[in-house]
Structures are given as structure tokens and as C-alpha cells.
Amino acid sequence: MSGDLLRVLVCSPAAAGWNEPAHADRWRELGFHHRPDFDKARESHQALVRALVQVGATPCFLPDSATQSLDAVYCHDASIITDEGAICLRMAKPQRQAEPSCHQAWYKSAGIPTVGTIEEPGTVEAGDIIW
Numbered sequence: 001m002s003g004d005l006l007r008v009l010v011c012s013p014a015a016a017g018w019n020e021p022a023h024a025d026r027w028r029e030l031g032f033h034h035r036p037d038f039d040k041a042r043e044s045h046q047a048l049v050r051a052l053v054q055v056g057a058t059p060c061f062l063p064d065s066a067t068q069s070l071d072a073v074y075c076h077d078a079s080i081i082t083d084e085g086a087i088c089l090r091m092a093k094p095q096r097q098a099e100p101s102c103h104q105a106w107y108k109s110a111g112i113p114t115v116g117t118i119e120e121p122g123t124v125e126a127g128d129i130i131w
Contacts, residue, residue, distance in 0.1 A: 005057035009075050009106065010049065013041040015064045016072035030071050030095055041073065062106055067098035077125040079103040085113035092123040 013019070018038045027035055049059045062068075062075065071077070071093065078099040080087045086107045088100040104114050118124055 005052065005055060007058045007060050008052050009060045009062060009079075009103070010045070010052075011062040011068070011072045011075040012045050013038055013073055015062055016068050016070055017064075017066070018042075018070060018073070026070060026095070030069060030093065032070070036070060045073070060106070060110065062102055065098070065102050068102055069093070069095040069099070071096050072099050072102070074127060075103075077127040079107075080126045080129075081112075082115065085115035087116040088114055088118070089124050089126060090118040090120065090122055091125060 013036070018036050018041055052059045062072070065072075078089055078091060078096070080089065086103065088104045088107075091097050091099055100117070104117075107114055
């Protein structure tokens with residue numbers, strides 16, 4: 001977590017369903033303090049992608065998925081990358097438990113091996129740790 005960024009997996013607000021009416025009302029159950037602003041989130045995401053490109057990193061995008069929650073935009077939480085491959089985690093929030101499998105599918109498509117997973121009853125989110 002201290003080396004140069006080469007590739008960074010990101011999830012846009014659109015891919016996480018922020019603009020979908022079926023998802024838009026789920027913000028309370030996820031602990032959001034107010035209804036998410038899709039346009040503002042999209043602008044912030046675009047600024048993040050531009051910043052990644054400016055520092056020489058290649059942004060990689062998770063595809064849209066109906067199984068992801070609004071929290072999927074916090075892409076750092078669902079998996080960890082090691083020198084050997086990915087470790088897909090297990091989210092504590094029930095609404096987020098599909099996210100690691102979305103990461104795993106993306107890693108497979110990118111030729112990145114999955115070297116481990118966190119199984120029930122364990123939970124861990126990468127945003128809560130330093131690797």
C-alpha cells in the first residue's frame with residue numbers, strides 16, 4: 001500500500017446503481033446521512049479518475065451490477081491486492097456481501113488470480129486495515 005499506483009479498480013456511482021430508482025431509496029439501510037446526489041458523485045468520481053491518470057495509474061472499472069449496493073463505490077473495501085494476487089473479503093453489511101464476488105469476477109477477467117477469500121463467519125473490509 002506504499003508503492004506506486006499502477007492499476008486501480010474503481011466503481012462509478014452509475015455502476016453501483018446511484019442513478020437507479022430501485023437502489024436510490026436504500027441509502028438509509030446503508031447508514032448514509034442523506035440521499036446520495038448522483039450528479040455530484042459522478043463529478044467526484046470523474047475527478048478521481050482524472051487524478052489517477054495524472055499520476056500515471058490506469059483506472060480499471062467494475063461493470064454495472066444489479067447485485068452491488070450503493071456502497072460499492074467504496075471499491076477499496078471488498079478486496080486486497082497482494083504481490084501474488086487478490087484476496088476477496090467478506091463484508092459485514094449484508095447489503096454489501098455480493099461485492100467481493102464482483103471483484104473476483106473482474107480479477108478473473110483481467111488475469112489476476114484470487115489467492116484467498118474470507119469465509120463466513122469472518123468479516124473484514126480493506127478500508128479498515130493497512131496492508
